[in-house]
Amino acid sequence: MNARLRAVETRLAAAAPTNIGFPAARDIDYGPLAPLLGHLLNNLGDPRVDPLYPGHVHDLEREVLDFTAELFRAPPGWSGYLTSGGTEGNLYGLWLGRTKLPNAVAYYSSAAHYSVPKACHLLGLPAVEVATTATGQIDYTDLTRQAGRHRSRPAIVVATIGTTMTEAVDDVIHVHNALDVAGIRHRYVHSDAALAGVPLATTSNRPAFDLAEGADSISVSGHKFFGTPVVCGIVVTRRGPDELGPAVPYLDTHDTTISGSRNGLAAAMLWHAMDSLGEAGHTARARRARDVAAYAVQQLHNIGWPAWRNPLSFTVLLRQLPADMATTWPLPTQDGWSHIICMPGIETKHIDHLVETIAAHGGYPHE
Ligand SMILES: Cc1ncc(COP(=O)(O)O)c(C=O)c1O
Structure with missing residues (x-):
C-alpha cells in the first residue's frame, strides 16, 4: 500500500478501540x-x-x-x-x-x-x-x-x-x-x-x-x-x-x-x-454480545451513570457523555441519551475502558 492508504489504515486502527457506537461486528476474519x-x-x-x-x-x-x-x-x-x-x-x-x-x-x-x-x-x-x-x-x-x-x-x-x-x-x-x-x-x-x-x-x-x-x-x-x-x-x-x-x-x-x-x-x-x-456459531456470538451488553449496563450502574437496554438487545443507552469525551468516543446521541452497541468483537475490556474514563471525569453530575 502507498503512504496515503497506509495512513488511512493507521487512522482506522487508532479509532477502533473507542469506536463502539455503531453496529459493525468485528470478530469474523474475512x-x-x-x-x-x-x-x-x-x-x-x-x-x-x-x-x-x-x-x-x-x-x-x-x-x-x-x-x-x-x-x-x-x-x-x-x-x-x-x-x-x-x-x-x-x-x-x-x-x-x-x-x-x-x-x-x-x-x-x-x-x-x-x-x-x-x-x-x-x-x-x-x-x-x-x-x-x-x-x-x-x-x-x-x-x-x-x-x-x-x-x-x-x-x-x-x-x-x-x-x-x-x-x-x-x-x-x-x-x-x-x-x-x-x-x-x-x-x-x-x-x-x-x-x-x-x-x-x-x-x-x-x-x-x-x-x-x-x-x-x-x-x-x-x-x-x-x-x-x-x-x-x-x-x-x-x-x-x-x-x-x-x-x-x-x-x-x-x-x-x-x-x-x-x-x-x-x-x-x-x-x-x-x-x-453455522447457525450454532452465530447463536453463540449473539449470546456473548448480549452478555457484554448486560455487563455494560451493570458497570455503568456501578458508577451511578444512568443506563438501560431493551430485552435481548446489543444496544445500551447511556446518558450523554461529558462534552470533552465526545471526540474520542463518537457515540450517536439523541435527546440527551447516547448509545453503545455491543457487537460481536466488543469485549468487556472495551466497556471497562469507557466506564473507567467516565469515572475519571467525576461520574454523573447529580444536582
Ligand atoms: C433500523 C435500520 N434500518 C435500516 C438501516 C439502513 O441500513 P444500511 O445502512 O445497511 O443501508 C439502518 C442502519 O443503521 C437501521 O438502523
Missing part, C-alpha cells in the same frame, strides 16, 4: 477471501438464474439466501436477493407492497430508519408516521388510530426490528391486530430487521417478526451482525418465483432486483460467515 480481490464478482440479475456473465457467484448467493430464509422461517415458494444494504431492502419491501396494493398508505414509527420515509417518497406512497413508546417500540393504539383515518385504503406497515437508537422491536402480530381493530383487511408488512433480525432469529424466545409470524418481507444489513468489510444486505420475501421480473435477453437473466450489477464479493463474504460458523 482475510481468507483476499485472493478473490483479484476478480470482479458481479451477481447480475435474479439470483435463481445464472447469467451469461461468467464472473458471478450466484451459487454462493443462493446458499446465503437458503440459510437466511430458514432462519426467518420463509414459507415454500419464497424468494430474495442480496442487496446493497438495509436501505435497498426497505425500498424493495415497500416496492413489493405497493405493487401488491397500489392504493395503499404506508405506516412506520417515528423511530423507523430515515431510509423508510425516503423510500415512500421515491415510490410516491402516502406516508404516515406513528408514535412510539418511551422505549422506542411502535405505539399500536396510535397505529390503529392513524390507520382508522384511512380505513378505505390498504395498509403497508414497516415494522422496525431493532430501531437505530434503542434497538426496540415492533411486534408483527400486534401490528396485524392493530390493523384488524382499525378495520383494514388488505395489508402488507415489511420487517426492517437491519441489525437485529439475524441475532433475534437465533433465540428460543424470539419476538414475532419473521415470515412465519406474518411479515411479507424482511431485510437485514450484512455489514452489521456479520460484520462484512463491504457494505451489503439481504432481503427475503414470501413472493414466489412465478412473479419473476421481465427477461433481459442480452444477459440471459431476469430483472427482479433494484440494482442491476450486484456485489458478488459481498455474497462470497456472507457465504464465508455462514459456512464457517
Whole structure:
C-alpha cells in the first residue's frame, strides 16, 4: 500500500478501540477471501438464474439466501436477493407492497430508519408516521388510530426490528391486530430487521417478526451482525418465483432486483460467515454480545451513570457523555441519551475502558 492508504489504515486502527457506537461486528476474519480481490464478482440479475456473465457467484448467493430464509422461517415458494444494504431492502419491501396494493398508505414509527420515509417518497406512497413508546417500540393504539383515518385504503406497515437508537422491536402480530381493530383487511408488512433480525432469529424466545409470524418481507444489513468489510444486505420475501421480473435477453437473466450489477464479493463474504460458523456459531456470538451488553449496563450502574437496554438487545443507552469525551468516543446521541452497541468483537475490556474514563471525569453530575 502507498503512504496515503497506509495512513488511512493507521487512522482506522487508532479509532477502533473507542469506536463502539455503531453496529459493525468485528470478530469474523474475512482475510481468507483476499485472493478473490483479484476478480470482479458481479451477481447480475435474479439470483435463481445464472447469467451469461461468467464472473458471478450466484451459487454462493443462493446458499446465503437458503440459510437466511430458514432462519426467518420463509414459507415454500419464497424468494430474495442480496442487496446493497438495509436501505435497498426497505425500498424493495415497500416496492413489493405497493405493487401488491397500489392504493395503499404506508405506516412506520417515528423511530423507523430515515431510509423508510425516503423510500415512500421515491415510490410516491402516502406516508404516515406513528408514535412510539418511551422505549422506542411502535405505539399500536396510535397505529390503529392513524390507520382508522384511512380505513378505505390498504395498509403497508414497516415494522422496525431493532430501531437505530434503542434497538426496540415492533411486534408483527400486534401490528396485524392493530390493523384488524382499525378495520383494514388488505395489508402488507415489511420487517426492517437491519441489525437485529439475524441475532433475534437465533433465540428460543424470539419476538414475532419473521415470515412465519406474518411479515411479507424482511431485510437485514450484512455489514452489521456479520460484520462484512463491504457494505451489503439481504432481503427475503414470501413472493414466489412465478412473479419473476421481465427477461433481459442480452444477459440471459431476469430483472427482479433494484440494482442491476450486484456485489458478488459481498455474497462470497456472507457465504464465508455462514459456512464457517453455522447457525450454532452465530447463536453463540449473539449470546456473548448480549452478555457484554448486560455487563455494560451493570458497570455503568456501578458508577451511578444512568443506563438501560431493551430485552435481548446489543444496544445500551447511556446518558450523554461529558462534552470533552465526545471526540474520542463518537457515540450517536439523541435527546440527551447516547448509545453503545455491543457487537460481536466488543469485549468487556472495551466497556471497562469507557466506564473507567467516565469515572475519571467525576461520574454523573447529580444536582
Ligand atoms: C433500523 C435500520 N434500518 C435500516 C438501516 C439502513 O441500513 P444500511 O445502512 O445497511 O443501508 C439502518 C442502519 O443503521 C437501521 O438502523
